[in-house]
Amino acid sequence: MRNKVVSDLAAALEGVADGSTILIGGFGLAGQPLALIDALLEQGATDLTVVSNNAGNAEWGIARLLQAGRVRKVVCSFPRQSDSYVFDELYLAGKVELEVVPQGNLAERIRAGGAGIGGFYTPTGFGTLLADGKETREIDGRMYVLESPIRGDVALIGAFRGDRLGNLVYRKTSRNFNPMMATAAALTIASVAEVVEAGALDPEAVVTPGIFVDRVVAVGQEEAA
Amino acid sequence: MRNKVVSDLAAALEGVADGSTILIGGFGLAGQPLALIDALLEQGATDLTVVSNNAGNAEWGIARLLQAGRVRKVVCSFPRQSDSYVFDELYLAGKVELEVVPQGNLAERIRAGGAGIGGFYTPTGFGTLLADGKETREIDGRMYVLESPIRGDVALIGAFRGDRLGNLVYRKTSRNFNPMMATAAALTIASVAEVVEAGALDPEAVVTPGIFVDRVVAVGQEEAA
Amino acid sequence: MSLDRDALAARIARDIPYGAYVNLGIGAPTLVANHLEPALDVILHTENGMLGMGPAATGDDIDQDLINAGKQPVTELPGAAYFSQADSFAMMRGGHLDVCVLGAYQVSVHGDLANWHTGDPGAIPAVGGAMDLAIGAKAVWVMMDLLAKDGTAKLVQACSYPLTGVGCVSRVYTDRAVIEVGSGGARVLDTFGTTLDDLRELTGLDLT
Amino acid sequence: MSLDRDALAARIARDIPYGAYVNLGIGAPTLVANHLEPALDVILHTENGMLGMGPAATGDDIDQDLINAGKQPVTELPGAAYFSQADSFAMMRGGHLDVCVLGAYQVSVHGDLANWHTGDPGAIPAVGGAMDLAIGAKAVWVMMDLLAKDGTAKLVQACSYPLTGVGCVSRVYTDRAVIEVGSGGARVLDTFGTTLDDLRELTGLDLT
Numbered sequence: 001m002r003n004k005v006v007s008d009l010a011a012a013l014e015g016v017a018d019g020s021t022i023l024i025g026g027f028g029l030a031g032q033p034l035a036l037i038d039a040l041l042e043q044g045a046t047d048l049t050v051v052s053n054n055a056g057n058a059e060w061g062i063a064r065l066l067q068a069g070r071v072r073k074v075v076c077s078f079p080r081q082s083d084s085y086v087f088d089e090l091y092l093a094g095k096v097e098l099e100v101v102p103q104g105n106l107a108e109r110i111r112a113g114g115a116g117i118g119g120f121y122t123p124t125g126f127g128t129l130l131a132d133g134k135e136t137r138e139i140d141g142r143m144y145v146l147e148s149p150i151r152g153d154v155a156l157i158g159a160f161r162g163d164r165l166g167n168l169v170y171r172k173t174s175r176n177f178n179p180m181m182a183t184a185a186a187l188t189i190a191s192v193a194e195v196v197e198a199g200a201l202d203p204e205a206v207v208t209p210g211i212f213v214d215r216v217v218a219v220g221q222e223e224a225a
Numbered sequence: 226m227r228n229k230v231v232s233d234l235a236a237a238l239e240g241v242a243d244g245s246t247i248l249i250g251g252f253g254l255a256g257q258p259l260a261l262i263d264a265l266l267e268q269g270a271t272d273l274t275v276v277s278n279n280a281g282n283a284e285w286g287i288a289r290l291l292q293a294g295r296v297r298k299v300v301c302s303f304p305r306q307s308d309s310y311v312f313d314e315l316y317l318a319g320k321v322e323l324e325v326v327p328q329g330n331l332a333e334r335i336r337a338g339g340a341g342i343g344g345f346y347t348p349t350g351f352g353t354l355l356a357d358g359k360e361t362r363e364i365d366g367r368m369y370v371l372e373s374p375i376r377g378d379v380a381l382i383g384a385f386r387g388d389r390l391g392n393l394v395y396r397k398t399s400r401n402f403n404p405m406m407a408t409a410a411a412l413t414i415a416s417v418a419e420v421v422e423a424g425a426l427d428p429e430a431v432v433t434p435g436i437f438v439d440r441v442v443a444v445g446q447e448e449a450a
Numbered sequence: 451m452s453l454d455r456d457a458l459a460a461r462i463a464r465d466i467p468y469g470a471y472v473n474l475g476i477g478a479p480t481l482v483a484n485h486l487e488p489a490l491d492v493i494l495h496t497e498n499g500m501l502g503m504g505p506a507a508t509g510d511d512i513d514q515d516l517i518n519a520g521k522q523p524v525t526e527l528p529g530a531a532y533f534s535q536a537d538s539f540a541m542m543r544g545g546h547l548d549v550c551v552l553g554a555y556q557v558s559v560h561g562d563l564a565n566w567h568t569g570d571p572g573a574i575p576a577v578g579g580a581m582d583l584a585i586g587a588k589a590v591w592v593m594m595d596l597l598a599k600d601g602t603a604k605l606v607q608a609c610s611y612p613l614t615g616v617g618c619v620s621r622v623y624t625d626r627a628v629i630e631v632g633s634g635g636a637r638v639l640d641t642f643g644t645t646l647d648d649l650r651e652l653t654g655l656d657l658t
Numbered sequence: 659m660s661l662d663r664d665a666l667a668a669r670i671a672r673d674i675p676y677g678a679y680v681n682l683g684i685g686a687p688t689l690v691a692n693h694l695e696p697a698l699d700v701i702l703h704t705e706n707g708m709l710g711m712g713p714a715a716t717g718d719d720i721d722q723d724l725i726n727a728g729k730q731p732v733t734e735l736p737g738a739a740y741f742s743q744a745d746s747f748a749m750m751r752g753g754h755l756d757v758c759v760l761g762a763y764q765v766s767v768h769g770d771l772a773n774w775h776t777g778d779p780g781a782i783p784a785v786g787g788a789m790d791l792a793i794g795a796k797a798v799w800v801m802m803d804l805l806a807k808d809g810t811a812k813l814v815q816a817c818s819y820p821l822t823g824v825g826c827v828s829r830v831y832t833d834r835a836v837i838e839v840g841s842g843g844a845r846v847l848d849t850f851g852t853t854l855d856d857l858r859e860l861t862g863l864d865l866t
Contacts, residue, residue: 002469002491027706027743028729030722053743080784081729091782100783103705104747104790108342111744116543116586117333118346118362118369124751124790127824129775129783137343139373143824144343148364165493165502165529169429172740173706174723179742183544199528204394205430206531207742209501211471211493211546227677227699252498252535253521255514278535305576306521316574325575328497329539329582336536341751341794349543350581352616354567368616385515390701390710390737397532398499399515404534408752424736431739432534434709436679436701436754 004166005195005216009039012189012217016045016154023110023152023181024052024062028081031174033158033191035219037061040156046070051110051150053103053177055079055087066090073097075150077106102130105147107180113149114183114212122147155185159208162192166210167201175207182212191219229391230420230441234264237414237442241270241379248335248377248406249277249287253306256399258383258416260444262286265381271295276335276375278328278402280304280312291315300375302328327355330372332405337374339408339437344373380410384433387417391435392426400432407437416444451643452625460485462551462593462623470548471495475583476520479551479593495547497579499538502530519579539579542586550587552580554594554619556609559636559655561619563592564611577614584615596624596652603653605629605636629657660833661850668693670759670801670831678756679703683791684728687759687801703755705787707746710738727787747787750794758795760788762802762827764817767844767863769827771800772819785822792823804832804860811861813837813844837865 006012013036016022022040026032032052041064048071055074056063063086065071074096079087090096101109102124112120121144125131135146157178159168168190170178182188190208195218231237238261241247247265251257257277266289273296280299281288288311290296299321304312315321326334327349337345346369350356360371382403384393393415395403407413415433420443453461455478463485466472473495474482483505486492494503496518503518504525512523533541541547554565566580567573584590594604605622621639622629627649628640637658638646650657661669663686671693674680681703682690691713694700702711704726711726712733720731741749749755762773774788775781792798802812813830829847830837835857836848845866846854858865 002493028725030706030725030729078784078786080782088782092780098783100785102785102789103743103787104751104794107743107747108340111540112345114544114546115333115540116348116545117540118348118364118367120337120345121343122751123341123343123793124747126793128789128821130785130789139343142343163529167529167531170740171429172721172724172734173704173708173726175740176707176743180744183540183546201529202430203502203526203530203532204396204432205427207429209531209533209541210529211495211501211541227701253517255498255517255521303576303578305574313574317572323575325577327577327581328535328579329543329586332535332539336748339752339754340748341753342748347543348585349539351585353581353613354575355577355581388737392737392739395532397513397516397526398496398518400532401499401535405536408748408754426737428710428734428738428740434739434741434749435737436703436709436749 003164004213005164009035009217012036012215013039013043016040016043018045019047020045020153021049021051023155023185024050025157025176025178025181027053027176029057029060031158031170031176031178032061033156034061036156036189036191037065041065041068041070047072049073049075051075051152053077053106054081055084057081058083059086063087066096071096073099075099075101077101077103100130107177109147109150110177110180110184113151114180117149119146119148150184152185153187155181155188157182157188157190159190159192161194161196161201162190162216163196163198163201165198166213166216167206168192168208168213169201169205170207179208182208188213189215191217193221194218228389229438230389234260234442237261237440238264238268241265241268243270244272245270245378246274246276248380248410249275250382250401250403250406252278252398252401254282254285256383256395256401256403257286258381259286261381261414261416262290266290266293266295272297274298274300276300276377278302278331279306280309282306283308284311288312291321296321298322300324300326302326302331325355332402334372334375335402335405335409338376339405342374344371346370347372375409377410378412380406380413382407382413382415384415384417386419386421386426387415387441388421388423388426390423391438391441392431393417393433393438394426394430395432404433407433413438414440416442418446419443453642455481458593458623458625462591466490466492466549471546473497473547473550473583473587475552477553479553482551497538497542497583499533499535500530502527539582542582545588547587549589549591550583551591551593552583554592554604555611556604556606557592557619557622557631558606558609559631560633561617561631562609563614563619564609566614567612569612580614584618590619591621591623592619593623596626605653605655607655663689666801666831666833670799674698674700674757679754681705681755681758681791681795683760685761687761690759705746705750705791707741707743708738710735747790750790753796755795757797757799758791759799759801760791762800762812763819764812764814765800765827765830765839766814766817767839768841769825769839770817771822771827772817774822775820777820788822792826798827799829799831800827801831804834813861813863815863
């Protein structure tokens with residue numbers, strides 16, 4: 001019987017290789033899979049490229065990975081937050097690379113990665129520093145920038161409920177980047193507050209169909225702060 | 226109080242102009258808004274371009290519009306069905322134009338239209354007649370075709386439940402093209418089996434948020450055949 | 451000694467790996483579903499917007515809102531999910547399906563597929579999801595007779611019918627043989643009551 | 659006689675049309691929400707994935723899974739909907755929002771916006787949704803002081819800070835005046851205890 005639920009966090013993170021690109025869901029702490037990130041730290045993979053909206057809060061989640069020197073590069077829209085001191089210090093010391101991507105372009109690039117789209121023209125960022133060197137094009141009188149898809153070796157997803165088939169639902173604004181990231185990685189690992197029976201999730205309300213998910217691990221309701 | 230629910234089908238179709246591009250949801254009869262199409266026939270707009278997956282079944286829905294001579298052009302993936310004799314005859318007599326688009330490209334082009342994407346590179350159709358004359362590009366060793374967004378003046382949407390804010394949910398595979406089409410028209414008109422109170426639809430399960438919908442009309446559960 | 455359609459469908463079903471996500475094209479490939487052992491834990495995708503499709507619906511189970519890509523009434527299995535066609539084709543185009551089984555007019559030794567259009571100038575062109583399916587799985591298999599009704603081979607050096615996809619097919623299941631196709635040319639994997647020499651003669655191809 | 663922030667927020671709220679879908683940027687624009695009359699039936703969008711956002715959450719209503727774009731806890735109104743950030747930014751980019759109110763470092767008379775980066779080589783670049791918001795509504799309004807703390811005008815002939823968007827702002831609400839900007843240049847729509855001549859002198863611009 002198909003069962004994507006693994007018994008513990010160590011099993012969930014098994015096999016993540018050094019040098020991997022890791023997509024990490026969440027917007028700030030909402031939907032950020034803190035337990036999976038802690039388990040990745042434990043697992044030991046290093047020289048990572050992290051793709052996430054932010055670059056870590058205080059000493060939680062992504063900030064811990066950074067602090068442990070596991071991250072070579074961050075691709076995000078908004079690294080600088082009130083409590084992103086770990087990232088800030090590493091960046092200013094030249095110890096971590098940064099690629100800043102407008103938030104909507106980041107979401108759309110990850111969607112494109114999961115959807116087999118080779119590239120797309122977006123009006124966002126045209127005429128700005130963040131489009132420097134990128135191909136531009138006028139379409140129906142408006143200027144667009146060509147953006148490329150983003151894919152990961154691994155995606156770490158923070159969901160609410162999941163079943164053994166890998167179907168996932170989220171809670172409120174913790175959905176954010178998680179559904180796209182789940183589609184755009186070779187290995188998608190989801191933490192859930194609760195594992196439910198197959199058939200218990202309303203098929204009309206499943207946000208991430210199980211086809212996108214390789215492993216599910218129950219971590220209970222995470223409390224970040 | 227914001228109330229997008231209109232009292233009858235005539236009010237729902239008010240103001241549709243001759244020459245409009247009409248996006249019509251549905252895959253075969255599932256999710257095809259038959260009552261709205263009949264009301265469009267009644268309303269009288271002509272010289273229409275219809276964008277829909279199919280080109281009508283028997284003498285239902287889109288087939289009726291075609292039969293009445295209201296349609297100048299059909300953009301679809303699969304006009305030829307076992308019961309598409311109305312379209313077949315008009316097409317073979319040279320009385321209606323046809324643009325055939327691969328189904329996934331059609332869905333993605335409509336999504337792009339609603340999402341402000343100027344164009345996208347898809348592998349689907351590369352090297353085929355349907356990509357003739359289209360720009361192609363090699364990206365990471367794979368060949369892609371540049372496809373453009375599709376937008377409509379009007380979208381006719383077949384949904385299941387809706388509220389006065391325009392939020393919609395669908396039923397099973399009748400969802401199909403409806404959610405993208407709802408986002409890609411200047412005027413989006415949805416028929417629903419049932420109007421429910423604002424707040425009655427689970428905010429986690431709303432498929433089409435009300436921002437995309439201009440008018441909602443209750444038509445009961447439609448029985449097609 | 452060649453296989454009939456049902457036996458061929460059973461053979462294809464046996465080759466599908468455990469736990470695969472599979473899309474079965476309209477027509478003969480649909481028969482494969484009848485031979486999928488429950489223990490194989492296959493999940494069926496239908497491109498009109500569903501994962502977890504069950505068997506054909508009959509009697510009171512028929513629901514006009516629950517159909518497959520062939521517009522036939524079907525059923526829903528526990529753990530199913532519905533989604534839009536944009537999401538459904540993104541799933542295919544993004545390479546998330548393991549196996550897609552399609553019918554064909556012709557397949558070339560290099561894996562080109564022709565299955566949407568006879569090229570007849572009087573025909574009404576209709577592609578549906580054919581071109582998306584052609585590029586929409588990790589493995590695209592074709593199920594077809596080796597010979598057309600007029601006796602010409604459907605496995606060809608180069609397709610004469612308009613293409614559905616370029617170099618997209620990896621394996622062809624026919625009534626006479628299973629043949630691997632692709633950039634390395636055609637290679638016979640298995641035969642059903644026929645010999646390699648027979649196959650060479652029937653197709654005029656330099657099969658190995 | 660110039661308007662304070664709260665009075666300016668009230669003025670902006672009064673200019674929002676009935677029934678509009680509105681995104682309020684982080685910082686001062688958030689104040690506009692406090693002045694939106696319920697009868698105006700405005701629906702608030704937050705780009706992290708929600709329509710129908712209610713007031714800030716306090717006490718037991720605080721839910722770490724329900725936050726706004728500024729990562730502050732908020733509430734949900736009846737008829738709300740949640741969606742992914744891909745869908746949320748598609749909604750913005752596709753032109754479905756009626757009004758977006760943003761803060762700014764500088765706005766040019768042609769509607770160019772600079773609000774994400776001071777250009778200081780020591781600064782850590784962080785754009786968030788700023789560039790998406792800049793092009794993501796039918797009307798993009800800026801709420802800012804006319805003058806920076808050092809007395810220089812923030813409404814300028816051409817932005818010296820790095821741009822967020824080109825020609826995207828249609829109206830600037832400042833403590834001294836409301837000014838229309840765009841391809842036709844800057845035109846003063848309303849003044850608060852100041853004169854057109856004063857505004858010309860403060861900005862060095864040929865305002866009309």
